[in-house]
């Protein structure tokens with residue numbers, strides 16, 4: 001009786017495990033590798049992950065969200081249509097990538113360094129200029145603080161020995 005019971009239990013257990021495995025093998029769909037569609041400046045060898053990673057960096061360096069450069073999807077405006085070029089800012093960003101690459105290749109990479117200088121070369125990034133804003137240097141510089149008394153122009157000692165006006 002006990003033996004039979006155990007046999008039943010084993011079969012039941014076996015079935016449960018087999019069932020779980022089958023369910024699992026149906027559930028684990030290989031995620032499709034995402035394809036890049038409309039790439040004009042990133043190297044042709046760039047993977048989706050690499051482009052995606054660069055995008056996260058743009059977001060931080062410019063202090064914006066993805067939709068600052070990407071247009072909304074036509075059918076679902078709450079989602080971005082990443083390959084679309086409908087947002088004109090995307091093309092400005094392409095030029096910015098070209099500009100940054102050129103500065104690095106033409107000027108930064110060729111800086112002569114002594115053999116003893118082992119510090120890493122700091123390449124130019126979006127953040128070198130942007131520092132967390134989409135339009136760097138867009139605001140006029142704040143007016144300089146007034147000079148301390150007696151040090152501004154026309155405030156030095158006058159020929160008659162008096163100071164100021």
Ligand code: HEC
Nearest residue numbers: 036037038039040041042055058066069082083090093094
């Ligand atoms: C500063 C502008 C800018 C921001 C912000 C930005 N992107 Fe992009 N994104 C671009 C540009 C420019 C390209 C096209 C690059 C090229 O042509 O080589 C691009 C391309 C892409 C692509 C490839 C689309 C394709 O053609 O297959 C994906 C995916 C993408 N971005 C995702 C994102 C995500 C996600 C974010 C937010 C985390 C983001 N982007 C933020 C400018 C931006």
Ligand code: HEC
Nearest residue numbers: 058089092093096097100124125126128129130134135136
């Ligand atoms: C050498 C400095 C410099 C670098 C490096 C740089 N930018 Fe810019 N960027 C600027 C300046 C300055 C402006 C503002 C131009 C203006 O007033 O319209 C600008 C404007 C932009 C704009 C347009 C903003 C708008 O709303 O009109 C985008 C997008 C942009 N940059 C993206 C990038 C990205 C992405 C990178 C890195 C790949 C980058 N920039 C690297 C200086 C730089």
